Amino acid sequence: MKIFKICTAAVGVLVAPLSPAWGGQWWTGKYISQIQFDERACAFFLLDGVPNSDPVVTGDWFALPKSATNYQEMVSILLSAKLSRQTVDVGTDGTTSCGWATVKQINLR
Helix, strand or coil: CHHHHHHHHHHHHHHHHHCCCCCCCEEEEECEEEEEECCCCEEEEEECCCCCCCCCCCCCCEEEECCCCCHHHHHHHHHHHHHHCCCEEEEEEEEEECCEEEEEEEEEC
């Protein structure tokens, strides 16, 4: 029984960094299919093969709030990934911004 508890704890420690700490959804190794900028308070984008960006919304758009402290860096990653056809990892936080799933983290792969 002790071995089972130790193994369960070890798996939890290894898997925890793979999921967003803030709740929400985590998408890995996805290509950006479209990016949209307009006068609204968010930038928007789509990922290839993602039918629903987060359980909190019905739809496939991701919203990146312009008020985010690292907005410029995340936009740079989006544009770089789109132009170079590289994949990204995207984490949402389980809330909405501008009507779509709020992005909290973007990593270039």
